Amino acid sequence: MTRKLEFFFDFISPFSCVAFHALPHQLGDLTKQVEYRPMFLGAVMQATGNRPPGMVPAKAKYLPQDIQRCCRRYGITFRMNPHFPLMNTRPALRAACALADRPDDQKRFIETVFHHVWAATDPLNIEDREQFAGILKQAGFDPEQVLAGAENEEAKAQMKANTDDAIARGAFGAPSIFVGEELFFGHDRLDYAREALEAG
Template sequence: MSSKKVVELFFDVVSPYTWLAFEVMCRYRNVWNIDLKLRPGFLGGVMHGSGNKPPGLVPNKFLYMTKDLDRLARYFEVPLQAPSDPFEAMFEKGSLSAMRFVAAVQQQQQDGDKQVELVSRELWRRIWNQNQDITTPESLSEAAMKTGISASEVAELLRLSTTKEIKDKLKSTTQEALNHGAFGFPLMVCHVDGKPEMFFGSDRFELMAHCIGRHFVIPQERSGSDLSPNYQLPNFNL
């Protein structure tokens, strides 16, 4: 079997398209035999740094996005449902406090990357399935404790998330994404033969697979012989 290739996934839980990419990459991590690096960043910083504008500012794009997300959610079997006011959730409330919290989880927890996956999924569920806020300490605490993090650990994570150390960590990762050419999330960077290959969006998995010498099959066929027999979908019983 060929050696593992490194794929970085830069993400922000405010982005619904990134949730789709996040779940697909987690499903294919073992199938493709890759070393998946989860890189929590700040989408607002990427948009500002690249001069990009949110699609919600263009009415027709916003209308298309809502229909597109519904189709993609069913296709990828991710229980994504738009909150009552998607524009407010994505562009007015924002995700800075949530992503600082996720960055703190990655740094502080013993199995940081695994806990980042679990906590991030819970935050996505809150905003993009349960129509709940992800900006308050109470909401962050509830999401983290659902993944098995104790109340005392959560209190420390909340404290850590407000420190300069974590703020600088999130800024640094966001700048790394910009250095790769990011203008939005999801951003996936495949490291092949010493060179980074950047892919944007939740519709480039076939090209990514070709880039790293792997094969992508459509999600509905993930129980077939090409995929790991040990793979199980996350518990989406809400």
């Protein structure tokens, strides 16, 4: 049976955005073995006693230059979202869960949201339903369908299950990457994750 790489992420995490774009660079043809698992980072942090890097003054000073450096490596633009960190990403995460049975659409949706949250010249206020609908329409989605999916009880349950699963398996932040039961934290551990995939 082909092994899979489970990619646990939250749109609120800029390093999840970096990791999403790093996946094809690091995995190549193995990218098709990625399973995207949206989780609510706030619940993970609370359950594990972790806290955002921005709350540590030295890290807060370091992170802006570090994330720009990481983005340059993968050829992506990064702009700090003025709505960060007060962003309720749960509806968008649930929408991503609702698209799980359409993997190509799900991946394109994730890419669209990451771009508009962390790269667009007019950063997305993810809680503004009208603005959100606008970027979805622009990307070729049916906004009503996607937004309805975000309110689907099955999608809500799936996001909670993803979050609980990540916590139970040892995740403490985002992105959290699993190959089997082995955890790899952060975009800069994808080479190790690739080795685990190749080992079968």
